[in-house]
Amino acid sequence: MKRRLLRNIVNLSVVAGVPSDLEAYVTELQLLYGVPLSYLVADEFLLPQESLRFFHVDDNWTQALADGALSIGRVTVTDSMRDQRCLVATLPQARAMLHVPRRDCMHGNHQAKELFATNGKKTAGIITGFLLRSELVRMLKGLEVSAYHKEKELDMLRLDTFAEEIALGLFDGEMTSLVIAEPKTGLTFGLAPGEKMLVPKDVTEENLGRPLRDKSIDINAYRNSSGRLDAAGLAKELGKILDEDIGAAKLAFELIAVANRAIFESTKDK
Numbered sequence: 001m002k003r004r005l006l007r008n009i010v011n012l013s014v015v016a017g018v019p020s021d022l023e024a025y026v027t028e029l030q031l032l033y034g035v036p037l038s039y040l041v042a043d044e045f046l047l048p049q050e051s052l053r054f055f056h057v058d059d060n061w062t063q064a065l066a067d068g069a070l071s072i073g074r075v076t077v078t079d080s081m082r083d084q085r086c087l088v089a090t091l092p093q094a095r096a097m098l099h100v101p102r103r104d105c106m107h108g109n110h111q112a113k114e115l116f117a118t119n120g121k122k123t124a125g126i127i128t129g130f131l132l133r134s135e136l137v138r139m140l141k142g143l144e145v146s147a148y149h150k151e152k153e154l155d156m157l158r159l160d161t162f163a164e165e166i167a168l169g170l171f172d173g174e175m176t177s178l179v180i181a182e183p184k185t186g187l188t189f190g191l192a193p194g195e196k197m198l199v200p201k202d203v204t205e206e207n208l209g210r211p212l213r214d215k216s217i218d219i220n221a222y223r224n225s226s227g228r229l230d231a232a233g234l235a236k237e238l239g240k241i242l243d244e245d246i247g248a249a250k251l252a253f254e255l256i257a258v259a260n261r262a263i264f265e266s267t268k269d270k
Helices: 020-030 059-069 077-096 100-104 108-118 135-139 231-242 248-254
Strands: 051-056 127-133 144-149 155-162 166-172 177-181 261-265
Touching: 020 059, 020 077, 020 100, 059 077, 100 155, 127 135, 144 155, 144 166, 231 248
Parallel strands: none
Antiparallel strands: 051 127, 127 166, 144 177, 155 166, 177 261
């Protein structure tokens, strides 16, 4: 992302009209864009292989970061006073635009939806996030991530990767739980090679999709020597187990391998 020589785009003698480019740049700094990973993780041992770390973003740190960015070309006391006035004028608006950088990266169709959802919305005043170092980041492009404060889903402010196996996520508000799921494009139909036991899923509305591991079915019993599946026989057996009339739709539901997901919850309030 472009970084500009701030002194070339700002006339600091007139603080009242802060340029939009400057506001956007300071907004990006609040979301840690352009900050080297070594500044976020001081030692590799703090983020070992296959680890997940949670954090709060310190407002004092990001304000100092913005102050440093605005200090380019600062020499005299007068320069320092002008820079300080510019910082005071820029920070509130920059922090009100925290949803904008991610929205600007979206496809036009998603931008319109996101604009409707966040236009005029106040930020929570606190940013929390995570750093994930795992082979999953490299192997599964497009991991789906969502964060919650108790039951309320938080707005995502940033989700990026460093190198091939480190992911950074930032959210608007205090995170109490995080859900990381395989991308839904990884759904499969049937059984994986080598598998022979089909674990039925509950088809009732209150427990839809819950695995019934004590009622597994040996799929080989419904497959002939050429590998063809006796779909009608399998549906009938599933119907007995689930006490349901299993038609084509519900049989397909039973043969879909749902994307795996992991849930991490705070124990602070427990």
